Each structure stands twice: as C-alpha cells, then as structure tokens.
Amino acid sequence: MKGVDTIARIRREHFVRGKSIKEIVRELHVSRNTVRKVLRTGATAFSYEREVQPLPRIGPWREALDGLLAGNEGKPARERLTLIRIFEELRSRGYEGSYDALRRYAKGWRRAQATMTAAAYVPLSFAPGEAYQFDWSHEIVLINGTTVSVRVAHVRLCHSRMLFVRAYPRETQEMVFDAHDRAFAFFKGCCTRGIYDNMKTAVDAIFVGKERAYNRRFLQMCSHYLVDPVACTPASGWEKGQVENQVGLVRERFFTPRLRVKSYDELNAWLLDQCITYAKGHPHPERREETIWHAFEAERPALVPYAGRFDGFHAVPASVSKTCLVRFDNNRYSVCASAVGRPVEVRAYAERIELRQDGRPVGSHPRCFGRDQTIFDPWHYVPVLARKPGALRNGAPFKDWVLPTSLDRVRSKLAGVTDGDRQMVDILTSVLSDGLPAVDAACAEALHQGVHSADVILNILARRREPAAPVTIITPDALRLRHAPSADCSRYDLLRRSP
Known part of the structure; x- marks a missing residue:
C-alpha cells in the first residue's frame, strides 16, 4: 500500500x-x-490495518531535548554536560526511551546546527503560481467586551504578494485546514508549492536537511490541493521572509489600535475587507507601476484551480456516558441515546463538532471554545422520555427548549393536565418518525379545532400519513343506460294498495 x-x-x-x-x-x-x-x-490515501504500530519514544520530548542541547552548546567547553548527563536529566523528567535514540538525535541536531550559514541572504524570485507562504501570529483583541488572544493565520502569494489573514481561537490542525481552504477559495486557486515552518500540526519529525516526516492528515490536504509542502530549516525565519514581514505589517495596520468586535465572524469579515483594501491601495514592492491587486489578478490564471473544500477534521475516539454526553476539548456534547455504551469518533472542525459511530452520524453541534460547558440537543433525549416522561419537566436538555409555535402552545396547554407529560412525550416521539413540520402542522390543526389531546394529534398524523384511496367504479359498456329513467310515483302507490 x-x-x-x-x-x-x-x-x-x-x-x-x-x-x-x-x-x-x-x-x-x-x-x-x-x-x-x-x-x-481521486483518493488522497489508501488505508489498511497495521499489525504493529511503532511508538517512537523521543518524539514527545523533542522540544525539551532541543532546549537542553541548545543551552549546553551555549556554555563554555569546560562546563558542558556529556550526553550521558543530558540523558540522565531527561530521564528524571519522565523520558523512557533509550540512550542510543538520544545520541542519534543529538548527532543530527549538531549536524543541523553546523549547516547554518552566516547572516547573509540571497534575494528570492518566484514565478506566478509557484509558491505561497504560511504562518501564525498571536494578536490581542476585544471580543464582546472581553480581552482575547486570537491566533491569526497568514497566507501570502510569493509572486504577487497578495495576502490573506483569518483569526481563530486555536492553532490546531482543523484550524490549519480551514485557513487553507478559505484562502484558496478567496484566491480561486493555489500554488504548486507551500512553504511552512516546522509547526507540529504539519511536521512529525525533522531529519537532516529538508527531509521531513509530515503529518498524515496534512499530507492528505496537500494532495487534495495538489500542493508540494516544503518546511524551513529550524529557527530560520528568513526562508519565509515574506509572510514574516506580513505578520508585522498586519499587526501594525490591522490590529493597532486594539480592535473591538462582537464575534469572530465580524472580525474575520473586517480582516478580509482590509486585505482587499490594502492590496488595491499599495504598489507591488518590485513593480512599483502596478498595485498588489493588479499583480494578483495577473497571477490568478497561473494558479492551480481550486479543488473544492477539503474535509478537514481532526478525529479522536471518545466514550459516551450514560447521560448521552461525550467529552471533548474540556466541554461536553450530547449524542443520540442509541449511541450509549459504545465508543464514538469525534470529528472536530474549525466551527463545528460531528460525532459518528460505526460511520453513522449520531450528533452535530456548533463548536464551543469555552471550558466545562455542556451543549445539548434535546432531540437526542426524546427516546429516553418514552421510559421516563417525568424528566420532561426538570431535564437539563429541555430547559429553554425552543419549539415551533403550535407545538409550544400544545406543550403549554398540556402542562396543566394530569398526564400532560405522558401525552407531550407521545407527541414528541412522533417527530422522530413523521418529522417536525408534519407534527407542528397537526398541532396547529388540533388547536384550530379547539383540542390539544395527544390522541387527536396522533390521529391527525395517522390520517395524513395514510390518506384514503379514492374509490373509482368502472361500469361495463353492456350495463350502461342508454336512456335516463323517468320518475313514476304512481308505481309506489300501487305497491301500497297491494294486499
């Protein structure tokens, strides 16, 4: 494979x-x-079940080890620690790998440090549609009166210098996918090469030179858009200097003074307008006779056509509690009652959460970025109400439940009836089979007739579900009347006088 x-x-x-x-x-x-x-x-990956999954031990400790090696190199020669001492220090922090793995890593790290050149640079030139650069930055804004540190994704076309920025709450992989998709949709295409730093959402391992072990899902995204990813040398920001300069430009022009917005949607709409305004009002740094926007319009035909949205999600397994809740990212989301007892797959997108079990969707919610919040979908709990109708009054999922107008009126009228909860549960259960519009229309018809009983509403649904077939009588030609019969009442009188 x-x-x-x-x-x-x-x-x-x-x-x-x-x-x-x-x-x-x-x-x-x-x-x-x-x-x-x-x-x-047209597939970007072919999967198969592996019998043995390698689990590298040194991967989670790469940053700590880089810090120890860098700090050790900065010391005088007489004070430097040996690799054995560094290995013992890492072991005291919880590292469970071998010394040989650390020694091989240190050897490669030193080789990478030795290849770093002096502070001299070569100006770069890019053909139309050849490359773009991607990076993140952290900015401070006021969202709905609260000071928030947002993560801003930057995309820059290297030839035309056209820029695209979008703000997110996190730098997770699903945000990377969403930023690429929105940027390529805005550009109406993408370049054949993408230049990145060694961000964890894209690179799993760094080897000698430009060799990288890229993340599987990140490679699938690049394959979808026909992009060849290239990672910079560690701590060598000048290799993607255009987008590094864009970070400073955007911070100075777009985020100073501090922005005040009501939501991320408002912020991102404003940022997109500012990108277009800046491109139309500023000249290209190399071709001063034309603006960045004109250079971008000229570059568009050379871009790889936009391939459509990539299904960019981050999937993790999760268990379902007996209260039909799944915990993800410090929050809880409800699923269908039928999913209790078996694990589900959480697919996290930039703006929503999808929950699947055996490939079948069992829940979908807008994504929440707070902490310790519970997001309910009351319809997930309707099958449970058939066994516990009393939970309709005090159940947490049904607090402030917004129902259609007619259905809500029926619920209010049944609240004062002795068995009102049971009747309302019967009506809500019918929504699972007949659909919400049909049940709401049946409630409206029952209220118009001055009744609100569950039996009447279910009867109306049954009649609409199975309408009576029209009766058509076909008379043979031999039995058809040739002349219409005439009425003769005297014949009836004769029958009355007969003995």
Whole structure:
C-alpha cells in the first residue's frame, strides 16, 4: 500500500505537470495499476490495518531535548554536560526511551546546527503560481467586551504578494485546514508549492536537511490541493521572509489600535475587507507601476484551480456516558441515546463538532471554545422520555427548549393536565418518525379545532400519513343506460294498495 506522500506526488505529476502514466511509472518506480488507481479514484490515501504500530519514544520530548542541547552548546567547553548527563536529566523528567535514540538525535541536531550559514541572504524570485507562504501570529483583541488572544493565520502569494489573514481561537490542525481552504477559495486557486515552518500540526519529525516526516492528515490536504509542502530549516525565519514581514505589517495596520468586535465572524469579515483594501491601495514592492491587486489578478490564471473544500477534521475516539454526553476539548456534547455504551469518533472542525459511530452520524453541534460547558440537543433525549416522561419537566436538555409555535402552545396547554407529560412525550416521539413540520402542522390543526389531546394529534398524523384511496367504479359498456329513467310515483302507490 503506497503512502500519502507517493500518492500526492503521483497526482501532482499528472494533474499539474501533465505527465503520462508511463512517465510516472518510470520515474517513481511504481506499478501502472497503482498509478491508474490513484488517478481514477481521486483518493488522497489508501488505508489498511497495521499489525504493529511503532511508538517512537523521543518524539514527545523533542522540544525539551532541543532546549537542553541548545543551552549546553551555549556554555563554555569546560562546563558542558556529556550526553550521558543530558540523558540522565531527561530521564528524571519522565523520558523512557533509550540512550542510543538520544545520541542519534543529538548527532543530527549538531549536524543541523553546523549547516547554518552566516547572516547573509540571497534575494528570492518566484514565478506566478509557484509558491505561497504560511504562518501564525498571536494578536490581542476585544471580543464582546472581553480581552482575547486570537491566533491569526497568514497566507501570502510569493509572486504577487497578495495576502490573506483569518483569526481563530486555536492553532490546531482543523484550524490549519480551514485557513487553507478559505484562502484558496478567496484566491480561486493555489500554488504548486507551500512553504511552512516546522509547526507540529504539519511536521512529525525533522531529519537532516529538508527531509521531513509530515503529518498524515496534512499530507492528505496537500494532495487534495495538489500542493508540494516544503518546511524551513529550524529557527530560520528568513526562508519565509515574506509572510514574516506580513505578520508585522498586519499587526501594525490591522490590529493597532486594539480592535473591538462582537464575534469572530465580524472580525474575520473586517480582516478580509482590509486585505482587499490594502492590496488595491499599495504598489507591488518590485513593480512599483502596478498595485498588489493588479499583480494578483495577473497571477490568478497561473494558479492551480481550486479543488473544492477539503474535509478537514481532526478525529479522536471518545466514550459516551450514560447521560448521552461525550467529552471533548474540556466541554461536553450530547449524542443520540442509541449511541450509549459504545465508543464514538469525534470529528472536530474549525466551527463545528460531528460525532459518528460505526460511520453513522449520531450528533452535530456548533463548536464551543469555552471550558466545562455542556451543549445539548434535546432531540437526542426524546427516546429516553418514552421510559421516563417525568424528566420532561426538570431535564437539563429541555430547559429553554425552543419549539415551533403550535407545538409550544400544545406543550403549554398540556402542562396543566394530569398526564400532560405522558401525552407531550407521545407527541414528541412522533417527530422522530413523521418529522417536525408534519407534527407542528397537526398541532396547529388540533388547536384550530379547539383540542390539544395527544390522541387527536396522533390521529391527525395517522390520517395524513395514510390518506384514503379514492374509490373509482368502472361500469361495463353492456350495463350502461342508454336512456335516463323517468320518475313514476304512481308505481309506489300501487305497491301500497297491494294486499
């Protein structure tokens, strides 16, 4: 089974560079059937079940180890620690890997440090549609009266210098996917190469030189948009200097003085307008006779056409409590009552949460970025009400439940009836089979007739569900009347006088 990096390269060689199947087979040393499968299915990954999953020990400790090595290199030669001492220090912090793994990592780290050049730079030039640069920044804004540190995604086209920025609550992988999709939709295309730093949402491991072990989901996104990702050398921001400069420009022009907005939607709409205004009002840094917007319009035909939205989610498994709740990101979300007792998959998008069980959706909610909050969908608990109708009055999911007008009026009238909870539960249960519009229309018809009983509403639903078939009587031609009969009442009188 080919990895997503090979699949991505096959797609780029065919769709971007226009190479034939035969050329791709000869260059990449893959079978013809594999290339055909990749091109015909349009898939960005082929999965299979692995029997043994490697678990590298040094990965979670990479940042701590980099800090120890960097601090050790900054000391005088007589005061530097040996690798054994560094290994013992890391072990005291909880590292469970081997010394050999640390030694190999340290050797590669030193080699990477030795390859760093002096503070001299070479000006770069990019062809239309060749590359873009991506980065994050942290900004302070006032959202609905509260001071918030937002994460701003920056995308910059290297040729035209066109910029795109969007604010998010986090820097997680699903936010990376959403930022790329919105940027490419705005540009109406993307470049063939993307330049990144070594962010954890994209790079799993750093090797010598430019070799990287990219995240699987990140590679799938790049394959979807036909992008070839390139990561910078660690601590070498000048390799993506354009977007680094954009961070300072956006902070100075867009976020100073401190912005005051009501929501993220308002903030992002304002940022997009500012990007367009800046591009139309400022000249290109190299071609001063034209604006950035004009250069962007000229670059658009060279971009790879926008491939549509990538299904950019971050999936994690989760268990379902007996109260039909799933915990994710310090908050709780409700699922269908039928999902209790088995694990579900949480698919986190930038703006929503989807919950699936065995590939079947069991819940969907707008994403919440607070802490210790519970997001209910009352319809998830309706099947439970059939066994516990008393929970309708005091159940937490049903507090401030907004129902359609007619259904809400029926609920108010049944509140004063002895068995009103049971009748209301019967009406709500019918929504699962007949749909909310049909039940609301039945309630409206019952209220128009001056009744609000559950039996009447369910009877109306049954009649609408199974309308009476029209009766059509077909008379044979032999039995059809040729002349209409005439009325003769005297014949009736004769019958009365007969003995």
